[in-house]
Amino acid sequence: MQNEIEIGRNKRGRRTYGLDDVAVVPSRRTRDPEDVSTSWQVDAYHFDIPIFAAPMDSVMSPETAIQLGQFGGLGVLDLEGLWTRYENPTPLLEEIARLDPKDVHHRIREIYSEPIKPGLIRERITQLREAGVVAAGSLSPQRTQEHWKSVVDAGVDIFFIRGTTVSAEHVSGNREPLNLKRFIYELDVPVIVGGCATYTAALHLMRTGAAGVLVGFGGGASQTTWETLGISVPLASAVADVAAARRDYMDESGGRYVHVIADGGLGRSGDIVKAIACGADGLMVGAALARATEAPGGGFHWGSEAHHPTMPRGHRVEVGQVAPLEQILFGPGLSADGITNLVGALRHAMATTGYTDLKEFQRVEVVTTR
Secondary structure (H helix, E strand, O other): OOOOOEOOOOOOEEOOOOHHHHHOOOOOOOOOOHOOOOEEOOOEEEEEEOOEEEOOOOOOOOHHHHHHHHHEEEEEEEOOOOHOOOOOOOHHHHHHHHOOHHHHHHHHHOOOOOOOOOOHHHHHHHHHHHHOOEEEEOHHHHHHHHHHHHHHHHHOOOOEEEOOOOOOOOOOOOOOOOHHHHHHHHOOOOOEEEEOOOOOHHHHHHOOOOOOOEEEOOOOOOHHHHHHHOOOOOOOHHHHHHHHHHHHHHHHHOOOEEEEEEEEEOOHHHHHHHHOOOOEEEEEHHHHHHHEEOOOOOEEEOHHHHHHOOOEEOEEEEOOOOOOOHHHOOHHHHHHHHOOOHHHHHHHHHHOOOOHHHHHHHHOOOOOOO
């Protein structure tokens, strides 16, 4: 059922739902939270928690990526960020946090105009590997052809191709576009691509051979894509649509499973719970982890959209420094606002509804609240 409504005589639109518009329904059975498993696996890599840290300079440094990996998650480095442009970007990160709001866009563009250095890409990925955690890095589709070899030669374990919107059929009259299907086929590492927000776009990305697709446009707290481009798809509906594409692609491919990873707008533990309930396997989290006292943003949060050279679609936003990363993930919670003990909240929600693992929890009943 499409649930279309008339916007005007010449336009109809489908009613969609964000995470704030849905809620999880308890079942007849409850369980002990200690009996619940939050683990999952991508290709050959096992994770104790379904949380990936978004590739944003305000969220992930090599040190915080290592720390998150030791906690059972995955820290994804932005390989177009300051850590691959400067040998020591810490003073610049501190400067961005101190900037007057009226100077942010101008100065942040200047800072990010420094060229990306392939040697630093290799150095950062090597640092992760030597620490014994899964090494993951992200490039935009525009930069992938230029830098992918440095990433793969450094020994990356999982490669992300992440943009505001990524399609399997990019058309350009100015340059040869990235052929995702050929590119993924020729690599020996799992590739996760996105964002996407519709059934059709996700199905096409799955057919490229991707190990996972990112659902959403990323940068939920700091992005202004809706205001600047008029583009937005509420995440609950987007995740559910892409989960349907995953199911149909499994039938089409003879059983190949592609992971669905919700990306953006997951600022509180309830958002994480509802994203998985709608069909997500994993979660790419930004602002929720930018609140950690170890996060490089120093209580501020921004994404790559904020320093786009011609069309900024994001802000530097103040999220505050709430607690150490371990407490944000595993508690104890500091208050009842859902910004600490993210994994504990997920475990309690699964136990309250009677489910013991993440795949089962995707079958939980949800209701709309509007």
